[in-house]
Amino acid sequence: xxxxxxxxxxxxxxxxxxxxxxxxxRIGWDWDSEDVFxxxxxxxxxxxxxxxxxxxxxxxxxxxxxxxxxxxxxxDTRVHITLEKKIWSRDEKRADEIEKNIRLIVREEGGALFxxxxxxxxxxxxxxxxxxxxxxxxxxxxxxxxxxxxxxTRAGSAHIYNRNGSVTVVDIAGDLTVESSYAxxxxxxxxxxxxxxxxxxxxxxxxxxxxxxxxxxxxKIRVEDAAAGVLIDGSHSEIFGRRIRGRIEAESSYRSIxxxxxxxxxxxxxxxxxxxxxxxxxxxxxNTYANxxxxxxxxxxxxxxxxxxxxxxxxxxxxxxxxxxxxxxELIRFSGLTDIHLENGDxxxxxxxxxxxxxxxxxYTNIVLIWPEGARYPFxxxxxxxxxxxxxxxxxxxxxxxxxxxVKAYADETGRPSILLESKYGTITVKKEAVRQP
Numbered sequence: 001x002x003x004x005x006x007x008x009x010x011x012x013x014x015x016x017x018x019x020x021x022x023x024x025x026r027i028g029w030d031w032d033s034e035d036v037f038x039x040x041x042x043x044x045x046x047x048x049x050x051x052x053x054x055x056x057x058x059x060x061x062x063x064x065x066x067x068x069x070x071x072x073x074x075x076d077t078r079v080h081i082t083l084e085k086k087i088w089s090r091d092e093k094r095a096d097e098i099e100k101n102i103r104l105i106v107r108e109e110g111g112a113l114f115x116x117x118x119x120x121x122x123x124x125x126x127x128x129x130x131x132x133x134x135x136x137x138x139x140x141x142x143x144x145x146x147x148x149x150x151x152x153t154r155a156g157s158a159h160i161y162n163r164n165g166s167v168t169v170v171d172i173a174g175d176l177t178v179e180s181s182y183a184x185x186x187x188x189x190x191x192x193x194x195x196x197x198x199x200x201x202x203x204x205x206x207x208x209x210x211x212x213x214x215x216x217x218x219x220k221i222r223v224e225d226a227a228a229g230v231l232i233d234g235s236h237s238e239i240f241g242r243r244i245r246g247r248i249e250a251e252s253s254y255r256s257i258x259x260x261x262x263x264x265x266x267x268x269x270x271x272x273x274x275x276x277x278x279x280x281x282x283x284x285x286x287n288t289y290a291n292x293x294x295x296x297x298x299x300x301x302x303x304x305x306x307x308x309x310x311x312x313x314x315x316x317x318x319x320x321x322x323x324x325x326x327x328x329x330e331l332i333r334f335s336g337l338t339d340i341h342l343e344n345g346d347x348x349x350x351x352x353x354x355x356x357x358x359x360x361x362x363x364y365t366n367i368v369l370i371w372p373e374g375a376r377y378p379f380x381x382x383x384x385x386x387x388x389x390x391x392x393x394x395x396x397x398x399x400x401x402x403x404x405x406x407v408k409a410y411a412d413e414t415g416r417p418s419i420l421l422e423s424k425y426g427t428i429t430v431k432k433e434a435v436r437q438p
Contacts, residue, residue: 041088041126044095048083048104052113058156059112059140060133065119066147067129068165073137073154080134081106081115088126098127112142138173149183157192166201175210211246247281264299291327300336319356350433354417361422366429369421373433377416379409384424391431 054060060079062069067086083104089095103118117129128148135141137154146163157174160167166183169176175192178185185196185203193210196203199217206224213231214221220238223230227245234252240259241248247264250257256273259265264281267274274285275293282299285292291309294301300317303310305324310331312320317336322329329340330348337356340347342365350370351358354377360367361382371392379396381388383405390396396409407428421428 063116068148082132084130363424365426378418381407381421389429
C-alpha cells in the first residue's frame with residue numbers, strides 16, 4: 001500500500017468513527033449552527049442568579065451537560081444559585097441570541113430540588129455553563145457533570161458523576177460516591193463510606209473514616225489516613241498507601257504498590273514492584289515478575305511469587321511462608337516459624353535468635369545461612385547431587401547416602417527450635433555471623 005493510500009484509509013476510518021459518535025449522541029454536533037466551521041470568535045459571559053426557597057428539602061440534584069460546578073455547604077439555611085454562561089461567537093449579537101435559549105431551571109421533583117439548564121436543546125453550541133451554588137451543609141447532593149471540574153465542600157452526603165473533568169471533595173459528613181474519568185480526583189475528610197470509580201487519572205484520598213473502595217485503571221492512587229478497611233481494584237495503577245488502620249486489599253498490574261505504616265494487607269500484583277514498610281498485621285502477597293521488599297513486619301507473612309525477588313528485613317512474625325522461583329530470596333533479622341520453597345534461585349538467611357523452627361529448600365537452589373552468634377540449635381542439611389559447606393567452629397557429622405549428602409550438628413539440643421535446609425542440584429553453606437564493629 002502506498003503512503004497516500006494509507007493516509008486516505010486512516011482519514012476514512014477516523015471520519016467513520018466520528019460520524020458514528022455523532023449519530024449515537026456521544027459527540028454533540030449541531031449541523032444547523034452557523035458556527036460549525038467557525039473556530040475563532042470572542043468569549044462573552046452572561047450571568048443568571050436565583051435564591052429559591054427549598055422549604056424543607058434536603059436533597060439537591062444538579063445537572064450540567066458541559067461546564068463546571070462549585071458547591072459550598074454553609075451554616076446558613078438559604079440556597080443561592082449562580083449560573084455563568086460562557087459563549088464563543090463572532091459577535092455579541094449572536095452571543096445574545098444563543099444565551100436567550102440557555103436558561104436556569106430550578107424545580108422541585110420527587111422531594112428533591114432539581115437545578116439545571118435548558119442547554120440540552122443546544123448541546124452543539126459553542127458554550128460552557130458554570131454553576132456556583134450555596135446549600136445547607138447537611139444537604140444530600142447528587143451531581144451530574146461533564147467536561148469540566150467539580151468542587152464540593154461541606155455536605156451531608158454526595159454522589160458525583162463527572163465525565164472528563166476533575167473532582168475535588170472536602171468535608172463530607174456521611175457517605176460519598178464518585179464516578180469520573182480523564183481528570184484528577186482529590187477527596188479529603190469523609191465521615192462515612194467512600195466509593196470511587198475512575199480511570200486515566202491521578203487520585204488522592206485522605207482522612208476517610210468509613211470503608212473505602214476504589215476501582216481504578218491507568219493512573220496513580222494515593223491513600224492516606226484511612227480508619228477502616230480499604231479495597232483497591234486497580235489495573236495499570238500505581239498505588240501508594242500510608243497510615244491505613246483497617247485491612248487493605250489491593251490489586252494492580254505493571255505499576256508499583258508501596259505501603260507504609262499499615263495494618264493487615266493482602267496484595268495481588270502482576271509485574272508490580274511491591275514495597276511494604278511497617279505493618280502491624282498479617283501480610284499476604286501474590287506477585288509475578290517483579291520484586292517484593294518488606295521491612296518491619298509484625299504479623300505473619302505469606303508470599304506466593306513467580307519470577308519474584310524477595311527481600312525481608314526485621315520480620316517478627318508468627319509464621320513466614322514463602323514460595324517463589326528464579327529470583328533471590330533474602331531474609332535479614334527475622335523470627336517466626338519459617339517455611340521457604342524456592343526453585344532455581346538463591347536463598348540467603350540471616351535470622352535473629354530463633355523463636356520457632358526454620359525450613360528452607362528447593363531444586364537448583366543455593367542456600368546460605370548466617371548462623372546467629374553464640375546460638376545452638378538442632379541443625380540438618382540435605383543436598384542431592386550438590387555440596388554442603390559447614391563453616392562453623394563446632395563440629396558436625398557428615399553422611400553420604402544414595403547420592404544425598406547429609407550434615408547434622410547440635411543434635412543434643414533437644415526441645416529447641418531447629419533448622420532444616422534441603423537442596424537438589426545446589427550448594428548449602430552455613431557461615432558464622434560476622435562480628436559487628438562497636
